[in-house]
Amino acid sequence: MPELPEVEVSRQGISPFMVGETVMRVVVRNASLRWPVPSEIQDMVGLTITGIRRRAKYLLLETDWGTAILHLGMSGNLKVLPHGTVAGKHDHVDIELSNGKLLRLNDPRRFGCLLWTREPAEQHKLLAKLGPEPLTDAFSGDSLYERSRKRKIAVKQFIMDNHVVVGVGNIYANEALFSAGIHPQQPANDIDNARYAALASEIKTVLARAITQGGTTLKDFTGSDGKPGYFVQELQVYGKAGLPCSACGGLLQEVRMGGRSTVFCPLCQPKRSA
DNA sequence: ACGCTCTCCTGTATGC
DNA sequence: TGCATACAGGAGAGCG
Structure with missing residues (x-):
């Protein structure tokens, strides 16, 4: 996808x-x-x-x-x-x-x-209200922090909201939250500036890395030259529910959020209030 | 403004 | 083997 x-x-x-x-x-x-x-x-x-x-x-x-x-x-x-x-x-x-x-x-x-x-x-109507590009300086921990103050929704759904930041789909939302050590169900307004700085950084890192790897081929994605993407080999949590966490060895857990598969490590991504 | 549900669609996987 | 069913999900539309 x-x-x-x-x-x-x-x-x-x-x-x-x-x-x-x-x-x-x-x-x-x-x-x-x-x-x-x-x-x-x-x-x-x-x-x-x-x-x-x-x-x-x-x-x-x-x-x-x-x-x-x-x-x-x-x-x-x-x-x-x-x-x-x-x-x-x-x-x-x-x-x-x-x-x-x-x-x-x-x-x-x-x-x-x-x-x-x-x-x-x-x-154009489809583009006019989009949030910042994740790989530009307009997107940062500060921008996440500011936009989240009145948002009670889970942080995962928050970062997948195109008005907040564009281009973060389900796969990379899971991956970035894992790398930042943030529980996907943590309310967006219950995360402090320092953790948002980490999250913004991880979003940039995972997206940039995926681009250099030619994208993520899950089923049939190929580049315009027909070659598959190789980032799938670097996925830490997406599609790995029940398998051991690469960081701590605990079992990765899966929940559904807004109909989307959500995988995280309960030990590495604890719920913690700001 | 926010948060939630519904909808579009077909390939793939599963259960009977 | 075949059928029915569930599932995958980006994101706009519409509702309360």
């Missing part, structure tokens, strides 16, 4: 093949993604891709006339392929380029989206 590192790996993978190229054709085989792919996506034809940026888990394919907003949802995957490559199941959209390549979006569960906007992408 693509989280921020997987989206960033995809961005880095496709950019060299796309930036500076002109869109020759957009083929939409199945427009039924999370929101229907709008017919205006055809406005891309004839435009040159000037850059590919990432905001949260959205990829922004920029041109001088508008921006395509792409999200991979739960199961989306991007590949760069030669023109004429036969499409398979769940290959919903191709963006064909002037260099003979095409960008192909495959998304079995269709939780992803592909939209087109002429306004600055940051002002």
Whole structure:
């Protein structure tokens, strides 16, 4: 499942093949993604891709006339392929380029989206209210601390709130809380500044590390070059309920929070009030 | 503003 | 072997 590192790996993978190229054709085989792919996506034809940026888990394919907003949802995957490559199941959209390549979006569960906007992408409804990027200085222990003072929800759900910080999905939330020694069910407003400093630091570390490892391949994630991510080998708690904690040897415990699998070490991540 | 539930979807795993 | 069911979850929508 693509989280921020997987989206960033995809961005880095496709950019060299796309930036500076002109869109020759957009083929939409199945427009039924999370929101229907709008017919205006055809406005891309004839435009040159000037850059590919990432905001949260959205990829922004920029041109001088508008921006395509792409999200991979739960199961989306991007590949760069030669023109004429036969499409398979769940290959919903191709963006064909002037260099003979095409960008192909495959998304079995269709939780992803592909939209087109002429306004600055940051002002788009989907992006306008997002919190800071975790790998920038705008995100810090201080920002977590300040935003959490009136929040009673569990810290895990707090850091997965896109208004607080973007790009922290279930896997990396579990991992960062473990590394910071914070119990996932601790109320957000019951954690002090020092512990939030540790948590922000661990979030940055785990996300940056995952990007360098090519993301986390759980089932079928691959980069745009088809290679899997290797961060799965470095997971400390996610998917390891019942196994011994790598730090203390105690058994990792699993609970469900908001429908999400939550794994932690009761000994290394004690509940402690600020 | 906050916190909770619901919803979208299909591949995979499990139980009968 | 086949069917029914549960589960995985990003994140917007809608409710109280």
